[in-house]
Amino acid sequence: MSVPVLDVRGVAFAYPGGHQALFGVDLHVHRGERVALLGPNGAGKTTLVLHLNGILTPGAGSVSVSGLPVTDTNLLEVRRRVGIVFQDPDDQLFMPTVRDDVAFGPANLGLRGDELDARVVEALDLVGVADLADRAPHHLSFGQRRRVAIATVLAMRPEILVLDEPSSNLDPASRRELAGILRALDVTVLMVTHDLPYAVELCERAVVLSQGSVVADGATREVLGDAALMARHRLELPVGFSI
Amino acid sequence: MGAGPGAHLHIEGTSVLHQLPPHAKLVGLLAFVLAVVSVPRAATGALLVLLVVAAGLLVSTRVPLRLVLPRLAVEVPFALFALVLPFVAVGPRVAVGPFMLSEPGLEAAAALLLKGTAGVLSAVAFAVTTRPRDLVRALQHLKVPDSLVSIASFMVRYVDVVGDQMRRMRVARISRGFTARSVRAWPPLAASTGALFIRSYERGERVHLAMVSRGWSGRMPVTAPLTASAGQWALALAPAVIAGLVSVGVRLG
Numbered sequence: 001m002s003v004p005v006l007d008v009r010g011v012a013f014a015y016p017g018g019h020q021a022l023f024g025v026d027l028h029v030h031r032g033e034r035v036a037l038l039g040p041n042g043a044g045k046t047t048l049v050l051h052l053n054g055i056l057t058p059g060a061g062s063v064s065v066s067g068l069p070v071t072d073t074n075l076l077e078v079r080r081r082v083g084i085v086f087q088d089p090d091d092q093l094f095m096p097t098v099r100d101d102v103a104f105g106p107a108n109l110g111l112r113g114d115e116l117d118a119r120v121v122e123a124l125d126l127v128g129v130a131d132l133a134d135r136a137p138h139h140l141s142f143g144q145r146r147r148v149a150i151a152t153v154l155a156m157r158p159e160i161l162v163l164d165e166p167s168s169n170l171d172p173a174s175r176r177e178l179a180g181i182l183r184a185l186d187v188t189v190l191m192v193t194h195d196l197p198y199a200v201e202l203c204e205r206a207v208v209l210s211q212g213s214v215v216a217d218g219a220t221r222e223v224l225g226d227a228a229l230m231a232r233h234r235l236e237l238p239v240g241f242s243i
Numbered sequence: 244m245g246a247g248p249g250a251h252l253h254i255e256g257t258s259v260l261h262q263l264p265p266h267a268k269l270v271g272l273l274a275f276v277l278a279v280v281s282v283p284r285a286a287t288g289a290l291l292v293l294l295v296v297a298a299g300l301l302v303s304t305r306v307p308l309r310l311v312l313p314r315l316a317v318e319v320p321f322a323l324f325a326l327v328l329p330f331v332a333v334g335p336r337v338a339v340g341p342f343m344l345s346e347p348g349l350e351a352a353a354a355l356l357l358k359g360t361a362g363v364l365s366a367v368a369f370a371v372t373t374r375p376r377d378l379v380r381a382l383q384h385l386k387v388p389d390s391l392v393s394i395a396s397f398m399v400r401y402v403d404v405v406g407d408q409m410r411r412m413r414v415a416r417i418s419r420g421f422t423a424r425s426v427r428a429w430p431p432l433a434a435s436t437g438a439l440f441i442r443s444y445e446r447g448e449r450v451h452l453a454m455v456s457r458g459w460s461g462r463m464p465v466t467a468p469l470t471a472s473a474g475q476w477a478l479a480l481a482p483a484v485i486a487g488l489v490s491v492g493v494r495l496g
Contacts, residue, residue: 050452053456055452055455055456076458076460079455079456079457079458080458083456084453084456086449086452086453086456088449090401090404090446091446091449091450091452091453092453093400094396094397094400094401094450094453094454095396095400096374096375096376096379096396096399096400097376100376100466103464103466104454104457104459104464104466105457105458107464107465107466108457108458108459108460108464109458112466116466136400137400138400138403138404152457153457156457156458
């Protein structure tokens with residue numbers, strides 16, 4: 001088997017206050033997969049995500065990205081490889097214009113001039129918002145901001161795109177358009193979500209995290225079809241939705 | 244309102260001032276203001292000339308007066324202070340209408356108004372012709388410490404976000420029957436303000452996470468370096484040179 005893009009082994013983590021959030025998490029994601037990371041509130045999903053690019057350091061266990069261990073000396077390359085799109089685009093987009101914001105990541109990687117401009121255009125094109133480059137993030141619609149937030153990460157040409165609640169706060173049309181964009185991207189995706197129909201639509205595989213441990217890992221339809229498992233971990237499909 | 248960044252102060256245009264590089268303009272503005280301040284306060288005529296220069300700068304931006312006037316409101320507190328000066332200052336008195344006013348006070352008030360207005364007019368001319376983003380780039384180019392540039396940049400980006408949040412909280416208060424009529428309304432207002440601070444602080448933490456996740460290591464990258472030709476520098480510094488000459492002339496003559 002090839003080297004997994006994401007190789008999380010036995011990661012345990014407790015916050016300085018003593019609250020233990022993760023208890024030995026194992027997760028492997030291979031190139032080209034789209035994986036949904038599901039779980040109730042407080043399951044440790046965000047904590048796990050922050051381990052993937054070295055913002056948090058595991059108390060035990062290890063994380064590797066395409067074979068590169070996440071350590072202090074590799075942080076910049078790890079952060080290039082793992083692109084995290086946070087839930088609120090207003091947190092992700094902090095520069096005065098869309099162009100500056102999309103350029104921020106690649107500029108930190110040392111790109112300048114024409115190469116940088118080309119990278120910005122390429123990333124905005126991938127999410128279909130090249131015409132917004134000179135706008136201020138605040139003047140965009142929420143759906144546009146979500147797309148630009150994804151572009152800011154794509155501009156770093158990541159090996160894996162980690163999305164935190166990508167469908168939250170989107171109207172149905174924006175939600176559907178975003179699904180189309182994500183499906184068209186040639187990148188490995190780990191998607192943290194409570195939107196189970198979205199997980200079924202986009203991800204062939206689902207991992208359920210509950211109380212800091214992986215409790216299920218398999219084909220999305222099978223995982224969501226296991227009524228007992230779902231009920232045990234406070235996961236519910238919307239009323240009227242069946243797989 | 245333009246859809247461009249920071250629709251508050253900046254107004255799109257094609258005037259000479261709009262096209263000058265922001266760092267040259269900023270240096271020119273600072274030098275002009277310093278030169279105006281250096282003119283002795285008794286030289287009312289010279290100050291009037293410089294006021295006309297500053298007004299000329301603002302007119303040259305070709306921004307409609309109705310858009311410029313509200314931006315001059317920033318001077319009102321200073322103007323009020325200037326009006327009070329002749330009444331409260333000490334020294335020999337002169338009769339002006341029914342009032343006995345302090346002579347040095349009058350002189351100081353006139354100088355304050357003239358210098359202040361010249362400064363405000365030129366600063367507004369700068370503000371309406373410079374995008375907030377370019378102001379941030381200019382500060383960065385002029386080697387202002389990185390943390391100050393970042394703070395300015397975040398302010399440009401988040402002033403609207405925080406303002407919106409404030410408005411939503413206000414609507415939520417009103418929706419539950421709140422009206423700010425008396426001192427008794429202060430505790431809820433103080434609590435809202437506190438909540439806004441905490442939310443902004445938490446947002447700051449999330450923004451920091453997002454920055455670190457994209458490889459930020461403590462320095463804002465310079466992505467579009469600024470350049471200015473000798474001619475552009477000469478234009479940008481011209482008002483300051485005029486003011487400098489006036490100041491020197493007054494002192495020598």
